[in-house]
Amino acid sequence: MELWIPVTVAAAFLQNLRMVFQKQLKASLTTGGATFSRFVFALPFAIVFAAAMQHIQVGAPPEPNAQFVLYCALGGVAQIMATGLLVAIFSHRNFAVGTAYSKTETVQTVFLGLILLGESVSFQALIGILISLLGVLAISFAQTGWNRYMLRDLVGRPALTGIASGTCLAMSVVCYRAGSLSLGGDGFLAQASLTLAVALVIQCVVMALWLKIREPGQAMATIRAWRIALPAGISGFAASACWFVAMTIQNAAYVRALGQVELVFTFAASWFIFKERSKPAEVLGVALICGGIVVLVLR
Structure with missing residues (x-):
């Protein structure tokens, strides 16, 4: 098995765990504060990781x-914009379906990767990605019904917010891969860890300035919520480390497509933690996502 496959699955699981903590933070913090938490509490671990990998x-x-x-x-x-938009979705949709809207980023990553890096995907991989996208759409349609969704929800705030989140996330992963590859050197772990640490430093500075201007007091409120924010930061760091490693050694489109397995973890969290029940169309959607992943991995 290629290394990027288990690393990506681990990233998807850890990212889902981080989102569980972030949803709990949303009850006491603003969207900006909840977004800031995943960066500021992940930064110390990223710096240690980068230093160790360089050593x-x-x-x-x-x-x-x-x-x-x-x-x-x-x-x-x-990524800041993508995370903020994704957290904002929680006020419009339940945990699982709100996350699903952002999953259009896999297809967007294919095109952005081609435009910015000149990286294409195989025909079989593209088929797998499209099958998974059908699964995402099935999940999204399930909540309100096909007719209503097609006529109104597609241009509604939740859908547009999710799609925008997907666009920003696609841009971020392609840029991260481009940055990591631009470093050169012989070790992908050193490349990935350094890219992660520098990106987090930039994100913490940008978010701190944003909160100071637009939401005074939220930065300190985030620090005071460390008991919940710290686990979000640790799981976020671990997820990011896996994502960065996988995207350094493999086409970002493949990595993000396999990362759709996160939605399976999301439904598990919705069922067991948030006590949300899934509809048959949502179960079909998960099956399609899994089928698409199998096609992708066996490309």
Whole structure:
């Protein structure tokens, strides 16, 4: 089995765990505060991880450059926007379906990867990605019914917010892969860890300034909520570390497509933690997502 596959599955599981903690934070913090928590509490762990990976580096070390910093900045800001939009969805949809709207990012990643990096995907992989997308749409349609969804919900605030979140996330992952590859060097762990640490530094600075201007007091409120925010930060760091490693060694479109398995974890969380019940169409959607993942992995 290729290394990126188990690393991506681990990233999806850990990201789902982080979202569970973030949903709990949303009860006491604003969207901005809940978003800030995943960055600021992940940063110390990312710095330690990067330092360790640089220390054990064998061969040519990564070489930071202006292009690398630019990609990290673009990816970091895009991820902030994606995370903020995703957290905001929770006030419109239940946990599982709200997350589903953002999953259009897999198809968007294919096109952005082609445009920015010149990386294409195989025909079989594209079929797998489209099958998974059908699963996502089935899940989304299930909540309100096909007719109502097609006539009104597609241009409603929840759907547009989710799609925008997917666009920002697609941009962030492509930029992160571009930044990591621009470093050069011989070790993908050193590349991935350094990219993650620099991106988090940029994100923490941007979010702190944003909160100071737009939501005074939220930064400190986030720090005071450390008992819930710290687990979100730790799980967020672990998820990000896995994502960055996977995206350094494999096409970002493949990684994000396999990452759709997160939605299966999301439904498990919805069922066991938030006591939400799934409809038959949602179960069909999960089956399609799993089928698409199998096609992708066996490409």
